[in-house]
Amino acid sequence: MEPIVTRFAPSPTGHLHIGGARTALFCWLLARHTGGSFLLRIEDTDRQRSTKEFEDSILEAMAWLGLKSDQEPVHQSDRVDAHNAAIDRLLQEGKAYWCECTPDQVEAMRERARAVGAKPKYDGTCRERGLGPGEGRVVRFKTPPAGDTAFHDMVKGRVSWPNQELDDMILRRSDGSPTYNLAVVVDDHDMGVTHVIRGDDHVANTPRQILLYQALGWDIPKFGHVPMILGPDKKKLSKRHGALAVIEYRQMGYLPEAMINCLARLGWSHGDQEIFSSDELIEAFDPHGFGSSAAVFDMAKLDWLNSHYIKESTPKRLAELLKPYFQRDVQTGVKDAELFLGTGSRAQLAARVETVTLDYLERIIPLYQPRSKTLAEMAEAARFFVLGWEALEYDPKAVKKFLTEDTRPRLKEIAALLRGLKNFDEKALEETVKGYMEEHELSFKQIAQPIRVAITGKTASPGLFETMAVLRKNETVKRLLRAADLEQA
């Protein structure tokens, strides 16, 4: 069997969104699974709306997801000569014709058809007139007037279309440029594409393209139309549904492997398996796993997958990915910044994060791997590790509740004890604090929260001793002492 060739063909008129990313993933997986190749074609023939920025953005998003194409991307705009050659041949063979109807006239035809409850389409006025080239004329395809065009779809099974529904589509515009359906067929043929996987919104184009393949005498590729991805309201996913561009998910702190895993399970399944590594996907990927109904994109599931992969990842990698979030945090600001009692400020965080080493971040991360859904969330929760003791922010409610007249003196005593420790590790810390409790007949619960508020400024944090160990002795003691002297608001 010939090797499979798939292709992803985005138009650079916007960022790569969820639906496009999933299509690309499926194409890539089919190629990888079968040992074939995965190609990329930039459909930039709409010069009004296509931009280099969007093209770069799409490429960047695909690189982030690890969907590399096996050859340099093809630009459709570079291929007009090939498109024109095909149109000319169709013209010569009498399979296409010149038409001088104006857009207004065609619109009137459509209106007339609509009025009698028929499909709005071009009525074939110029079809048999034998017109030649001329100013303002377009080239149209002679669609067979009767019969059906059917094909076997990899996800839908048999799909059949009445030719009557298809009007004589324009192949060449009046400005001489080739149109989409023609260009796609010529490009896919020339690129040797054997399997076309694309969104459901392209099904209606398929019979037209098949007719073109037949007219040109070319082999017809296999088609697979994957169902649309819907928003929570079950409507086509759109800007209204929040962040859609794949690169935005990266900014929000999602890991590419989580995104890939999530995308793969939208419209495709493999028994009961939910977690797939890239290699597992390649291994298991089989078009038989395609589902046929539209799917709603569920952020909650992405969160779950992401927290899973955060747990699986290494602190070293996470440290590098995390650092920018502190800096971004600095730029966008934290919503409650003013509510904190401390003198901590964005500027101070900015200054601190520059001095923080990757090594320090690497020690913080294990404490947050079990408790973070995204990197952004992780950075937010770990703020207090980065801010120095003198800039630490305190939650006023926590201070009021736990740093009381009773507890503050104890923090001082504990600070003194900890200062004497020579091994500032979890075990020693626990022994010391527990020893203090026994001596003063206190329960751990009575003293844990005051300590926590003192060293983190908050009521929720990772374990006390692991937190102190990461903070190290000097920083821990300073925080304890500062909290002990805090003025009540």
Added chain:
RNA sequence: GUCCCCAUCGUCUAGGGGUCCAGGACGCCGGCCUCUCACGCCGGUAACGCCGGUUCAAAUCCGGCUGGGGACGCCA
């Protein structure tokens, strides 16, 4: 309006005539663990859109209905 496609828990889905009073996962609820928050573990909640057929037997096959989506460009 015309044509095409789709229809199992709130969501993603398994299921391709009997093994399904429908399984898994996310979410949600409850419990356990526990220094807080999480993690983890245990348990629970919840679905075959409707109506007809075919069959000894239907979530699974057929038809209709309803509902949803998509396409009807000199955009891609």
